[in-house]
Amino acid sequence: MAPQLESKTNSIGLDEKKYTGSEILLRSLVEEGVEMIFGYPGGAVLPIYDSLYDGHVRHMLARHEQGAIHAADGYARATGKPGVVMATSGPGATNLVTGIATAMMDSIPMICITGNVPLSLLGTDAFQEADITGITMPITKHNYLVRSIEEIPTIVKEAFTIATTGRPGPVLIDIPKDVSQAMSTFTYPEKVEIRGLFQPEAPTDVQINRLQQVIQQAERPVILAGGGVVRANAQAELIEFAEKSNIPVTTTLMGLGGFPSRNELWLGMPGMHGTYAANHALLECDLLIGIGARFDDRVTMGRIDKFATGAKIIHIDIDPAEIDKNVHTYVPIVGDVKQVLAAANETLSSANSSNWIKQCDDWKAKFPLQYDDSDENGLKPQWVIEHLDETTEGKAIVSTDVGQHQMWVAQYYQFSEPRSLLSSGGLGTMGFGFPAAIGAQFASPDRTVIAVTGDGGFQMTAQELAVVALENIPVKIVIINNQCLGMVRQWQEVFYKERYSEVDLSGSPDFVKLAEAYGVKAWRATNKEEATQAWKEALHHSGPAVVDFWVNPNENVYPMVAPGTGLDEMMMGDEEQ
Amino acid sequence: MSHILSVLVNNRPRVLARVSSLLGQRNFNIESISVGQSEEKDLSRMIIVTGGDERTLNQVSKQLSKLIDVIEVRTITESTSVERELMLIRVTSEPNVRMEIQGIVDPFRASVVDVGHDSLMLQATGDRAKLDTLTELLRPYGILEVARTGVIALSRELNQTSLTTVI
Numbered sequence: 053m054a055p056q057l058e059s060k061t062n063s064i065g066l067d068e069k070k071y072t073g074s075e076i077l078l079r080s081l082v083e084e085g086v087e088m089i090f091g092y093p094g095g096a097v098l099p100i101y102d103s104l105y106d107g108h109v110r111h112m113l114a115r116h117e118q119g120a121i122h123a124a125d126g127y128a129r130a131t132g133k134p135g136v137v138m139a140t141s142g143p144g145a146t147n148l149v150t151g152i153a154t155a156m157m158d159s160i161p162m163i164c165i166t167g168n169v170p171l172s173l174l175g176t177d178a179f180q181e182a183d184i185t186g187i188t189m190p191i192t193k194h195n196y197l198v199r200s201i202e203e204i205p206t207i208v209k210e211a212f213t214i215a216t217t218g219r220p221g222p223v224l225i226d227i228p229k230d231v232s233q234a235m236s237t238f239t240y241p242e243k244v245e246i247r248g249l250f251q252p253e254a255p256t257d258v259q260i261n262r263l264q265q266v267i268q269q270a271e272r273p274v275i276l277a278g279g280g281v282v283r284a285n286a287q288a289e290l291i292e293f294a295e296k297s298n299i300p301v302t303t304t305l306m307g308l309g310g311f312p313s314r315n316e317l318w319l320g321m322p323g324m325h326g327t328y329a330a331n332h333a334l335l336e337c338d339l340l341i342g343i344g345a346r347f348d349d350r351v352t353m354g355r356i357d358k359f360a361t362g363a364k365i366i367h368i369d370i371d372p373a374e375i376d377k378n379v380h381t382y383v384p385i386v387g388d389v390k391q392v393l394a395a396a397n398e399t400l401s402s403a404n405s406s407n408w409i410k411q412c413d414d415w416k417a418k419f420p421l422q423y424d425d426s427d428e429n430g431l432k433p434q435w436v437i438e439h440l441d442e443t444t445e446g447k448a449i450v451s452t453d454v455g456q457h458q459m460w461v462a463q464y465y466q467f468s469e470p471r472s473l474l475s476s477g478g479l480g481t482m483g484f485g486f487p488a489a490i491g492a493q494f495a496s497p498d499r500t501v502i503a504v505t506g507d508g509g510f511q512m513t514a515q516e517l518a519v520v521a522l523e524n525i526p527v528k529i530v531i532i533n534n535q536c537l538g539m540v541r542q543w544q545e546v547f548y549k550e551r552y553s554e555v556d557l558s559g560s561p562d563f564v565k566l567a568e569a570y571g572v573k574a575w576r577a578t579n580k581e582e583a584t585q586a587w588k589e590a591l592h593h594s595g596p597a598v599v600d601f602w603v604n605p606n607e608n609v610y611p612m613v614a615p616g617t618g619l620d621e622m623m624m625g626d627e628e629q
Numbered sequence: 630m631s632h633i634l635s636v637l638v639n640n641r642p643r644v645l646a647r648v649s650s651l652l653g654q655r656n657f658n659i660e661s662i663s664v665g666q667s668e669e670k671d672l673s674r675m676i677i678v679t680g681g682d683e684r685t686l687n688q689v690s691k692q693l694s695k696l697i698d699v700i701e702v703r704t705i706t707e708s709t710s711v712e713r714e715l716m717l718i719r720v721t722s723e724p725n726v727r728m729e730i731q732g733i734v735d736p737f738r739a740s741v742v743d744v745g746h747d748s749l750m751l752q753a754t755g756d757r758a759k760l761d762t763l764t765e766l767l768r769p770y771g772i773l774e775v776a777r778t779g780v781i782a783l784s785r786e787l788n789q790t791s792l793t794t795v796i
C-alpha cells in the first residue's frame with residue numbers, strides 16, 4: 053500500500069477543512085515522507101488507529117511493542133531515515149522503553165508515538181496511565197507531551213528535525229486521547245526554528261591544516277572509525293582519506309561496514325574481542341584519529357592509562373560532548389564526519405607510514421582470527437558465519453542479537469557496505485536482532501537480510517515469526533544454537549571458575565517446530581554437510597526461513613581482553629590456558 | 630571546588646526536571662539550583678552551583694547544552710561575578726536577647742521581618758559565605774527554621790566564558 057494521502061493545502065497554505073488530531077498527526081507524518089509505521093494498538097491510540105484504517109500509511113502489526121520498536125530501529129539503521137513506532141499508553145508505552153534506550157545508545161533516528169489518557173485525567177493514576185515522558189527523559193534526545201491539537205504539526209516537524217539533525221536519536225511524542233480526538237484545521241510548517249538544537253558548522257581551514265600537519269608528522273598513525281561514519285554515510289570519504297594518507301583503519305562494532313573489510317588497510321575490529329593487529333595498532337600508534345567513535349569501554353577496556361599512551365589523538369565527531377569525554381584530545385574537530393573528511397581529502401597527502409603498515413601487515417599475518425573448524429564435536433559457530441559470508445559475498449544485511457554469536461558475526465562476516473550490520477552495540481539488547489531484520493527487510497525488499505541470533509535472544513522476540521509468516525517477509529533467521537546463554541557461560545568459565553550459574557537453556561522449544569507452527573519453513577543442521585545444504589535451501593527459499601544450527605556449546609569468543617586490563621593482555625584462545 | 634553554571638532554558642513544563650535528571654544521571658553533584666525569569670520573555674535562567682573538577686564541569690556543560698530546552702550554558706567565575714543569595718531565618722529570641730541579636734545582624738545588613746512572642750524572623754542577602762557566617766553566629770540562640778533561595782549570579786561586564794561552543 054503506497055501512501056494515499058495527499059496534502060490538501062492550497063497554494064497559500066490555507067485549508068479550511070477540519071480534521072481530527074489523529075488525522076493531523078498522520079498527515080504530518082506523510083508530510084515527513086513516512087511510509088511505514090511499526091506498532092501495536094490500544095485504548096489511548098484508538099483514534100489514531102481509526103484514522104490509519106483509511107490507509108494513509110502502511111502499518112506493521114507487531115506481536116509485542118518491543119518487536120515493533122526494534123523493527124522501526126532496523127528500518128532506520130538500514131535506511132538512515134527515521135523509524136516510526138506507535139504504541140498505546142501505559143503498558144504499551146513502557147514496552148517501548150528498552151527499544152528507545154537501544155536506539156539512544158546507538159544514535160538511531162526514531163519517532164516514537166504513544167497515546168496517553170485524556171488531559172483531564174493526566175496525573176490521576178487513571179487506567180493505563182504512565183508518565184512516559186518522565187520515564188523516557190534520559191533515553192530520548194527529546195520528548196513531547198502534546199497539550200493541544202494546534203501543537204501537533206509543529207511538534208511533529210520539530211521531532212523529525214531533532215531526530216535527524218546533528219547526532220541522531222529517538223524522539224518521543226505522547227498524545228493524550230482527547231487531543232487526537234479534537235478537531236482543527238491543518239497546515240504543516242515548512243520550517244521550524246529550534247534554538248536549543250546543536251548544528252555543527254563546517255570545519256575551518258585552520259582545523260584542516262592542523263589535521264594535515266599532525267598527520268605529516270606521524271610515523272605510526274591509525275584510524276579508529278566508529279558508528280558515526282555509518283550514520284553520516286561517509287564510507288567513500290573514509291576510504292579516500294585512509295588511502296590518500298596511507299593510514300590503517302580499525303572499525304568498532306558500530307563502525308563495521310563503514311570501511312570495507314576486504315580493503316588492505318583494514319585491521320579488523322578493536323577492543324574486547326578485537327584482532328591482535330587492531331589492538332596492537334592502538335597500543336603502539338603515535339597518532340590516533342578517532343572518527344565518529346566515542347572511545348567506549350569495550351574499546352579502551354576502561355583503561356585509559358594503557359590506551360594509546362604514546363599517541364596524539366585527533367577526534368572528529370558531530371557531538372561536542374564526546375570530545376574529551378573519555379580520552380584527552382590533541383586536535384578536536386566538531387563536525388559532520390562526511391563534511392570534515394571531504395574537506396581534508398582535498399589536500400591530503402600520505403603520512404610517513406610505510407614501515408608501520410609493514411608492521412601492521414605482519415601482525416595480521418602472524419595473528420589472524422582463528423579457530424579449529426573441525427565439526428567432530430558439533431558445528432563451529434565461526435564456520436557457520438564464514439559460510440554465510442561466502443555464500444552472500446559479504447553483501448547481505450546482517451542483524452545480530454547479543455552474545456557470542458554477535459561477536460562471531462563481527463569477526464567473521466566481511467562487511468563491505470555501510471548500514472549492513474544492524475547490532476545493538478551500546479545497550480547490548482537481547483531480543484533486538486530478529487525484529488530489526490524485519491524492519492530492514494521492509495526497507496530493502498530486494499536485499500538478502502539475515503538475522504543471526506542466539507537460542508537465548510531469539511526467545512525474547514520470537515513471537516514476531518507471526519509477522520514474517522503473514523506478510524511473507526523473506527528474512528533468514530540463523531539461530532546459533534549452543535543450548536546456553538553462551539556469552540554469560542564464557543564469562544563464568546573464564547572469570548568465575550566454571551561455576552555455571554543459570555546459563556543452561558534446557559527447555560527451549562524445538563525451533564524447527566516452533567517456526568513451522570507459525571507457518572515458517574525451517575531446517576536444522578548439526579554438521580557442515582547438513583549446514584551447507586540447509587543454508588542453500590533457506591537462502592533460495594522465497595519466503596522467511598529459520599535455520600537452527602546446532603553448534604558446539606563449549607566454543608568461546610577469542611581473542612578476549614578482560615575488562616579492566618589493558619589491550620596488551622589479550623587471551624588468544626583456549627589452547628593457551 | 631564549586632562552580633557556578635548559568636543556564637538559559639525554555640520556560641516550559643519539566644525543564645527543571647530535565648536539567649536535574651541529567652545532572653543526576655551524569656553523577657554530578659548539585660549544591661544549589663535556582664530558577665527564575667530571565668531577560669527574555671520565554672526563557673528562564675537557572676543558576677546551578679556544583680562541585681567537581683574542571684573536566685567534569687566541562688563535560689556537564691556540554692551534556693546540558695545537548696538538551697533541546699537548553700539555549701545556552703555559561704560558567705561563571707566567582708572572582709569576576711556578582712553572587713547573591715537570600716536567606717530567611719527564624720531564631721528563638723526571648724525579649725531580653727532581642728537587642729543582642731539586633732547587634733549581631735546589623736553589620737550583616739540583615740533586617741527583622743517578623744517578630745513573634747519567642748522568635749524573630751530575619752532576612753539577609755549576600756554570598757554564601759556571608760550567610761553561612763551569620764547562621765553560625767545565630768546558632769547559639771536557637772535556630773528554628775532556615776530557608777535559602779540558592780545562589781543567583783551574573784558575570785560582571787566583559788568577563789564571561791561561553792562553553793557552548795567547542796573549538
Ligand SMILES: Cc1ncc(C[n+]2csc(CCOP(=O)(O)OP(=O)(O)O)c2C)c(N)n1
Nearest residue numbers: 455456457480482506507508509537538539
Ligand atoms: C535483555 C538482556 N538481558 C540479559 C543480557 C545479558 N546477556 C548478554 S549475552 C547473554 C547470553 C545470550 O545468549 P544467546 O542469545 O543464546 O547467545 P549466545 O551468547 O549463546 O550466542 C546474556 C544473557 C542482555 N544482553 N540483554
Ligand SMILES: [Mg+2]
Nearest residue numbers: 506507536538
Ligand atoms: Mg546461546
